[in-house]
Amino acid sequence: SNKTSISSLFKTVGVSVSKRYFASSSSQHRVTLIPGEGIGPEISDAVVQVFKAANVPIIWDKVEVNSQTGVSDAVIESVNRNKVGLKGPLGTPIGTGHTSLNLALRKKFNLFANLRPSVSIDGVKTRYDNVDVTVIRENTEGEYSGIENSPVKGVAQSIKVSYFH
């Protein structure tokens, strides 16, 4: 089944997944919820409501990540404990301001693989039908190293680093 294969994939990459996640529905699971910014709180709330209506056995650990709090100890502790999180979008100011909180989360928890399935949805008409593509994106290094400096006035450089694991 789908659940078994994803679970074994996660195991091979070293993520320990408690068997309880796939146990009977009577046990409750704790999931970290990061509502995010912008439309984040609204859409997260929609998920919470739908889950509640469907009696999904999940308890949400709601934690805030924003430009004031950054990635706080409470967030780190929650994610480390629950191992699963649901997150809304986090914006990053352009040119100045704080560095990306998305990046901070990825680095903190070494979220090296970003999985984006793009599957056509019934009822959403687009120019291509029957799309079924998954992008797997390396998510902690490369151009997003955040290593930038200005060696001379008027010149900026950014270092893209790749590690062979």
Place this chain on the structure above:
Amino acid sequence: MFRSLVSPFTRTNKKLLASFGSQRFISNAITSIHYQPPLAAERKRVTLIPGDGIGPEICASVMGVFQAASVPVDWDIFEIPQGSAPGQVSQDVIASISRNRVALKGPFHTPLLSNAPSRNLELRKALDLYAHIVPCQNTHPHKYKVRHDDVPIDLVVIRENVQGEYSGLEQTLVPGVVQSLKIVSKESSERIARFAFEYAKIEGRKKVTAIHKANIQKQTDGLFLDVCRSVAREYPNIQFNDMIVDNCCMQLVMRPDQFDVMLTPNLYGNLITNVGAALVGGPGVCPGVSVGHKVAVFEMGSHHVAADIAGQDLANPTGLLLSAGLMLRHIGLDSYANIVEGAVRRVIADGTVSTSDMGGRSSTRQFTQAVID
């Protein structure tokens, strides 16, 4: 050499523009700075570099069409085979292009995963071809089907072509860790931004959109964006906005009609020109030109080598033919440009003879013949 290129832009604006011919009209004042209107018998010399893959075939197509239309152009032909060491683009080629000021070129294939240097990069660096322009339009009548035909697409990508991610400065720090340097300078950003706004002004374009990832790369793309914004202030009649590159890719696919002139750094421009070309019919139909201070190299918009169909008479020469048309305008042979472009457009609008990427089954030669006829 760099300093002289970057000397006050206010006075070199006209020179900048003279190095690139407008697709529509060039004011006589600007043309006369570099090119006198040709005398009746005067012939122009153009450097021709066939390139790899389908390059030789589509260049032959252009030569055939020019011959049929009696275009007064003589070709200086240079082959530049792939070597394994830097310095493949010889001084002869550079001298020829510098002398003729105009070149037409096919694509070069740069092998992956080898240290063989890129001839494209060498050419760009040697001639300082800092601006790459690819107009992507679906507004001319055509019979081939493209998914985005229901929205009018008339965008021009102006891509910074010598800096940024293509510095070529890579090294292995320790075994297993490799780094690549992306360099952005204020001067390079300024000249590409000015080029884009001057282009927009001359062409009557209404909006310039700068593409970047300055939320993550705050200093490099941030510098680029800052410079674009400050140049924009000098052109109050042209609307300016900016867009993060990931959103830009999404917008290109979902709402391409919102874009007019797109001002991009090097790597993003490479990706966006390819998406732009795909929106209007694929790599075979878009012209492109790389511009330096006094030199213009005309080529296909997307540099697809198409080695899999090379030599099989399947390639679509439209992109290069339209580029050759732009070239003719640039060197002041407007009447011939009209003939060549008109012929290409008529064949495409007619649709009877079309190559496989346009849904037909004709060969390169048949298409070329149709244009000639």
